[in-house]
Amino acid sequence: MVSLPAANYLVETRSTDAVEPRERTDFWTEHVGSYQSRMGYRYGRTDDFRGETVRQRTAAYQLVRFRSDEIEYSRTARQVREDPDGDYRLLLPLSGEIILRQDGHEALLTPGTGTLVSFASPFQCLQDASAQAFVLTIPAREVDGPLNRKSPLATALDLSRGLGRVVRSMLDGLYAEREDLTDSQFNAVSDRVVELVCMLATGDDRPDGARHLTDVETVVRRHVRENAADPGLTGTSMARALGWSLRQIQLTLQHAGTTPRDLIREERLRLVRERLRRGDCEHLTITDLAYASGFSSASALSTAFRQRFGVSPREMRKGVRGT
Incomplete structure (x- = not known):
C-alpha cells in the first residue's frame, strides 16, 4: 500500500504477510536493505519470520515504525568502509527489548529509553520477538553541525x-497523522525532534546548575526560533527581550x-530551507527569501546556506521541484 499526500512525502507499508513463509527472511533482508545501508541479518527463526514496517520519508528525513520476530542486525568495519553512511538513527523501542552494542558500550533499550546509533562505526543490534520501535534517520550534519561534535x-x-x-509524543504524532501530513509539515516536526534530541544528548544526568543552563537554553532557542526572521535579532537584543545579561546567554x-550568532544563523537557515520546500513560497525569489528570513542579502544567504547544507538555495529549490 503506497499513498502520496504530497510530491515529496511518501508513506509506505510493507509486511512479510505478502509472501510465502519460506521466502520471508529473504523478503525482509531485501526490504530493509532497500532503505538502510548495508548490514548483516541473523534470524531467530527462518521457517516463518514475520515483520512489518510503516515508512514515512521525504528527501530530508525518514521515520520507520517496525515490528518483527527475533532478529540481530549488525554492521561490520568492512561494511562501514564499503558502504559509507555518516547519518544517525534515533532508535526508540515501543515494546519489548533491544540490546545495542557500539564503540565498546552496551545499552539495554526498553520503552521509555532511546539511543542515537551511528552507521559510521560497527554495531550489533539484537531485538527480541516482542519488539516494536521507531527508527528516525537523521542527517549527520543535523547533529554534528549544531553540536560541533562527532559520535x-x-x-x-x-x-x-x-x-x-x-x-516520544512528537514521533507518535508523526505516525498517527502520517496520511494527512505534507512534506513541509513532516520536515518541520522532524527538525524540532532533532533539536530536542541534541539537547537531550548533551543534557542528561547533569547537576542542578547544569539543568538550569538547559532551562535557559530552551528559552533562548525558542526565542530565536520565534524571531529568526527579524533582521535586528542579535545576542544583545535577545538578552534585553528575555531580561537576562548577554554574558549569561x-x-x-x-x-x-x-554562540548567539551561530544559533541565529542556524535558525534562519532552517527557516529558509523550510520555505524552499513549501509550495506556497514558490513565488518568492531567493532575494525575497533572504530578506524575509533575516539575512542582509541574497549573497549572504547563499554563502551561509551552501556552507551548511552543501547546496545553494537555488539548487535545493530545483531539487524539490524535480522530485
Missing part, C-alpha cells in the same frame, strides 16, 4: 519524562557548543 553522543536517552517524553550557549 558517539550518548549511550541512552531518557524518553520517559521532560523533553524526552516530548520527543553567551555562557549558556557556550555550554551547548554554540
Whole structure:
C-alpha cells in the first residue's frame, strides 16, 4: 500500500504477510536493505519470520515504525568502509527489548529509553520477538553541525519524562497523522525532534546548575526560533527581550557548543530551507527569501546556506521541484 499526500512525502507499508513463509527472511533482508545501508541479518527463526514496517520519508528525513520476530542486525568495519553512511538513527523501542552494542558500550533499550546509533562505526543490534520501535534517520550534519561534535553522543536517552517524553509524543504524532501530513509539515516536526534530541544528548544526568543552563537554553532557542526572521535579532537584543545579561546567554550557549550568532544563523537557515520546500513560497525569489528570513542579502544567504547544507538555495529549490 503506497499513498502520496504530497510530491515529496511518501508513506509506505510493507509486511512479510505478502509472501510465502519460506521466502520471508529473504523478503525482509531485501526490504530493509532497500532503505538502510548495508548490514548483516541473523534470524531467530527462518521457517516463518514475520515483520512489518510503516515508512514515512521525504528527501530530508525518514521515520520507520517496525515490528518483527527475533532478529540481530549488525554492521561490520568492512561494511562501514564499503558502504559509507555518516547519518544517525534515533532508535526508540515501543515494546519489548533491544540490546545495542557500539564503540565498546552496551545499552539495554526498553520503552521509555532511546539511543542515537551511528552507521559510521560497527554495531550489533539484537531485538527480541516482542519488539516494536521507531527508527528516525537523521542527517549527520543535523547533529554534528549544531553540536560541533562527532559520535558517539550518548549511550541512552531518557524518553520517559521532560523533553524526552516530548520527543516520544512528537514521533507518535508523526505516525498517527502520517496520511494527512505534507512534506513541509513532516520536515518541520522532524527538525524540532532533532533539536530536542541534541539537547537531550548533551543534557542528561547533569547537576542542578547544569539543568538550569538547559532551562535557559530552551528559552533562548525558542526565542530565536520565534524571531529568526527579524533582521535586528542579535545576542544583545535577545538578552534585553528575555531580561537576562548577554554574558549569561553567551555562557549558556557556550555550554551547548554554540554562540548567539551561530544559533541565529542556524535558525534562519532552517527557516529558509523550510520555505524552499513549501509550495506556497514558490513565488518568492531567493532575494525575497533572504530578506524575509533575516539575512542582509541574497549573497549572504547563499554563502551561509551552501556552507551548511552543501547546496545553494537555488539548487535545493530545483531539487524539490524535480522530485
